[in-house]
Amino acid sequence: MKRTITRTALVTLVLLTATVFTSYAQTYYNLYLCDDATAKLRPQQESTLVSGDKVHWFLDGNPVTGTPITYTGTSGSTDLTVPANLVVGLHKYTTAIESKDGCLGPQSDAFEVYKLPTKTLALSTPTNLSYCGEASGSAASSKITATSTPASPLPNGIAYTYTWSATVNGTAVTPITSIGSSDGDTDDTNVFTLTTITAGTYVFTAKVDYALTAANTGVLKAGTGCSVSSTTSQSITVNPRPGKPSIMLVN
CATH class of the missing domain: 2.60.40 (Immunoglobulin-like)
Known part of the structure; x- marks a missing residue:
């Protein structure tokens, strides 16, 4: 009985400690933009693409206007410019690659951009x-x-x-x-x-x-x-x- 109570207390302590550390955890983002600053995003796999492949870009789950972008064989040809006119707050960019044969791959993990206020x-x-x-x-x-x-x-x-x-x-x-x-x-x-x-x-x-x-x-x-x-x-x-x-x- 004593051993059971001790184990229960230990488990409770571990859970409480985890809760405390979680409450103090900080969330940081990939990129912060201030005022009229812009940035360019690129798929890390661009060097593996072949001419005719397409790169789809999404902002907060919605297709970005002007995409997909067709890869031309030139480095940077599928870059996406993050504009300066984003609404203040957090935005999530994702991308997906479509082969020249029309096969669409899965979306990437989100690249998080935070637009800072004035x-x-x-x-x-x-x-x-x-x-x-x-x-x-x-x-x-x-x-x-x-x-x-x-x-x-x-x-x-x-x-x-x-x-x-x-x-x-x-x-x-x-x-x-x-x-x-x-x-x-x-x-x-x-x-x-x-x-x-x-x-x-x-x-x-x-x-x-x-x-x-x-x-x-x-x-x-x-x-x-x-x-x-x-x-x-x-x-x-x-x-x-x-x-x-x-x-x-x-x-």
């Missing part, structure tokens, strides 16, 4: 609009938060890359790390902290790009509008600290 980037008001150079504590710095907002939820495996830029009194700051640092976050917010003690008016802008997480083995193709800049800039003034005074006798 996004915007906004900068918060600085935590300190101005501070005194060489001050101390929280009064010796100012933070600006960049917030990315996608037009629809993002799939697993997609993160952000933020790039900060600044000018001081109209001159570009290079490198940006000479006046402060970003917190390095790759989620929907990223914070830059200005810590410089050099007096001047600092004007900040930022841009954001999509990126794949380290675990995502897919491919990301970004179009010309995938990199988005902040809609407005933010300014912080660093005021000079008066020098050390001395005392003189006047009468």
Whole structure:
């Protein structure tokens, strides 16, 4: 009886563990397209085709307009272009080969393409609009938060890359790390902290790009509008600290 209870408990533990790991499993896709990016797909077996064979292409289970494509004997002659105007979300491409004799083979496994949504980037008001150079504590710095907002939820495996830029009194700051640092976050917010003690008016802008997480083995193709800049800039003034005074006798 005791052995039966032990076995039952062990089985239950295994099932619970499997459920936990399954709940944390991430789903990634073969290709991610952003903005006006396109891609070309090709059957891996194209080199085995003979002239006159045909390649059928399907998108989400439906035949793609303009297919099947007849193989001409030239590499790439059966390529299919994935267009930039896909609806945001997941799409599945499959293909099948028809011999020149009219025999149609089975469809391939799906090649999954995810069309990413557009996004915007906004900068918060600085935590300190101005501070005194060489001050101390929280009064010796100012933070600006960049917030990315996608037009629809993002799939697993997609993160952000933020790039900060600044000018001081109209001159570009290079490198940006000479006046402060970003917190390095790759989620929907990223914070830059200005810590410089050099007096001047600092004007900040930022841009954001999509990126794949380290675990995502897919491919990301970004179009010309995938990199988005902040809609407005933010300014912080660093005021000079008066020098050390001395005392003189006047009468």
